[in-house]
Amino acid sequence: MVRITLTNLRKTFGEVIATDDVNMVLEDGKLSTLLGPSGCGKTTLLRLIAGFYVPDKGRIFFDDRDVTDLPPNLRNTGMCFQSYALWPHMTVNDNISYGLKIKRVQGMKYTKSAIQKRVNDALELVQMTGLGDRTPHQLSGGQQQRVALARALVIEPDVLLLDEPLSNLDAKLRHEMREEILRIQGELGITTVYVTHDQIEALSISDMVAVMDKGYVQQYAPPREIYDSPQTLFVADFIGKCTFLDGEISGLGETLNVRLPDGQIIKGITPLDGYPFEMNEQVRCAVRPEDLHKAPTSSQDNSISGIVEQVIFVGSNVEVHFSVGDILATSLLPPEADVAAGSKIQLYAPPLQMMILPKGGVDALRKIPGHPLYASGE
Ligand SMILES: Nc1ncnc2c1ncn2[C@@H]1O[C@H](COP(=O)(O)OP(=O)(O)OP(=O)(O)O)[C@@H](O)[C@H]1O
Ligand SMILES: [Mg+2]
Numbered sequence: 001m002v003r004i005t006l007t008n009l010r011k012t013f014g015e016v017i018a019t020d021d022v023n024m025v026l027e028d029g030k031l032s033t034l035l036g037p038s039g040c041g042k043t044t045l046l047r048l049i050a051g052f053y054v055p056d057k058g059r060i061f062f063d064d065r066d067v068t069d070l071p072p073n074l075r076n077t078g079m080c081f082q083s084y085a086l087w088p089h090m091t092v093n094d095n096i097s098y099g100l101k102i103k104r105v106q107g108m109k110y111t112k113s114a115i116q117k118r119v120n121d122a123l124e125l126v127q128m129t130g131l132g133d134r135t136p137h138q139l140s141g142g143q144q145q146r147v148a149l150a151r152a153l154v155i156e157p158d159v160l161l162l163d164e165p166l167s168n169l170d171a172k173l174r175h176e177m178r179e180e181i182l183r184i185q186g187e188l189g190i191t192t193v194y195v196t197h198d199q200i201e202a203l204s205i206s207d208m209v210a211v212m213d214k215g216y217v218q219q220y221a222p223p224r225e226i227y228d229s230p231q232t233l234f235v236a237d238f239i240g241k242c243t244f245l246d247g248e249i250s251g252l253g254e255t256l257n258v259r260l261p262d263g264q265i266i267k268g269i270t271p272l273d274g275y276p277f278e279m280n281e282q283v284r285c286a287v288r289p290e291d292l293h294k295a296p297t298s299s300q301d302n303s304i305s306g307i308v309e310q311v312i313f314v315g316s317n318v319e320v321h322f323s324v325g326d327i328l329a330t331s332l333l334p335p336e337a338d339v340a341a342g343s344k345i346q347l348y349a350p351p352l353q354m355m356i357l358p359k360g361g362v363d364a365l366r367k368i369p370g371h372p373l374y375a376s377g378e
Contacts, residue, residue: 001191002062002158003028004049009058011044018044019215022058023372027207029189031182035202036212037238042195043082045212046161049193051075062158073102078152079161082195083168085148086136092147093119093132099155122150125184142173149181153188160185160192166201178205199239203227211235216362216373229271232361236286243292243329245285245304249277249356256356258285262325266302268354274368275358283356289319291353292331295346302354304329305346308339320345 009022019041026032034042047053049060051072059068067075078099086095096119100110110118123129126146136144145165152160165181166174182205185192196202202209203223210220211234219231230236233244250265251257256277258266266285270277277283295303306322306329313335320331322345331347339345358364365373 001028001189004159004191004193005061006045006049007059007061009045009048009060010056011041011048011053012056017215019048019212021373022217024210024217024220026191026193028191030207031185031192031194031205032208032210033202033206034193034195034210034212035197035199035238037197040212041215042197042212043163044215046079046163046193046195049159050077050079050161075159076155076157077159077161078155078157080148080152080163080165082163086144086151088136091133091135092123092128092139095136095147096122096132096151096154099151118154119150122154125153125187126150126180141169142177145169145177146180149184153184158191160190162192163195164197165194166196174201181205203239211238213238213361218361218365220372230286230355230357231272232365233284233286233357233359234361236355236357241289241330242286243289243304243327243331245287245324245327247283247285249279249281249283252277252279255351256283258283258356266354267351268302268349268356269352270356272357272364272368274370275364276367277356277358282359284359286355286357287349287353289330289332291349292329292347293349294333294337295348301348302351303346303348305344308341308343308345310341311339322347 004026006022006024010020011018022045034045036042044053048055051070059066097115100115100118119132123132126149128143128146128150166177169177178201206223208220209223209226210217211226213234219226219235226235226239230239236242245260245266247258247260247266249256250259255267255269258268260266268285304324306324308320308322310321312319317332318335318337320333320339322329362373365371368374
């Protein structure tokens with residue numbers, strides 16, 4: 001298997017910058033996810049790795065081998081496209097064996113029986129044994145998805161590239177197939193790049209997650225770190241829920257002080273190591289619902305008061321939506337919490353859970369020495 005290294009990648013389509021300044025190492029045998037909203041450049045990046053696009057700038061390495069100029073068929077990658085793209089007139093067997101027959105054309109000759117054996121092995125791997133003679137329209141969505149996966153795997157690729165492979169499936173099937181992909185990926189130990197716009201899916205299956213927005217990778221880290229220490233406001237907002245409060249820096253140090261427009265001082269820390277905050281800089285405080293607690297006293301630091309708008313019972317907790325001026329805030333409280341719509345509420349966030357982030361997203365990241373985006377804008 002291989003480690004994939006992407007350096008300074010850029011791909012444009014005319015005026016559109018589909019992706020830029022991508023610097024990442026996708027470790028050997030790991031499952032890395034490209035996560036982000038529609039149009040952020042996920043498919044473009046995947047197709048660059050596969051070799052269907054040539055970058056305008058930057059290099060792609062499989063281990064130490066520079067593959068930037070290699071055509072897709074010489075990279076030994078298996079790809080599942082955003083739609084399954086099965087050939088409707090071919091049987092399952094023929095769909096799966098197609099890749100092997102192409103290899104034959106390029107000089108790697110397989111006998112008929114060797115091809116059938118590998119097709120059968122691939123079918124077994126995706127639990128479709130015995131269905132090889134059907135055509136795609138005789139299969140359910142989940143089964144078609146399995147065939148697409150088998151087709152990508154049959155060539156024994158070094159790298160598996162999956163572009164939203166579960167997007168056409170219902171919730172239950174998605175869940176099953178997700179487990180299936182994890183099992184196969186783990187069994188084969190194959191370096192996998194998985195594209196999705198589903199946050200929960202990304203957090204639950206990945207070794208590493210790359211959160212993308214408008215063509216840039218804003219953070220590339222393990223799932224827990226993405227959730228606990230978002231590096232930009234976009235990441236904080238895109239992954240999980242947050243309440244945001246705007247203010248300006250009024251004190252620098254290990255703990256940062258932020259003055260809100262009403263004069264209240266909020267204490268917090270920044271998850272963005274190395275960012276040079278300045279006095280009076282406009283920033284945003286972000287806090288997760290589970291980090292807003294009922295205040296034991298009214299003089300508690302970092303207290304946030306408001307009017308309860310809505311209380312939603314979510315099983316193990318209640319989700320409380322309350323207004324703080326014009327801001328709608330969210331807190332997750334224990335079910336015994338006695339709150340009712342229309343009443344006043346006072347909550348507090350411990351400073352260690354109050355995240356202070358600069359405005360400006362990618363531009364802020366460029367100010368951090370050593371960051372993959374540091375001063376690389378041109
Ligand atoms: N062949 C192309 N020609 C012109 N523009 C393109 C082309 N392919 C992609 N783009 C543009 O590049 C940007 C990134 O597209 P891409 O398909 O990589 O997004 P994506 O993250 O995969 O989105 P989705 O979640 O909708 O699949 C978009 O603005 C898109 O319109
Ligand atoms: Mg896409």
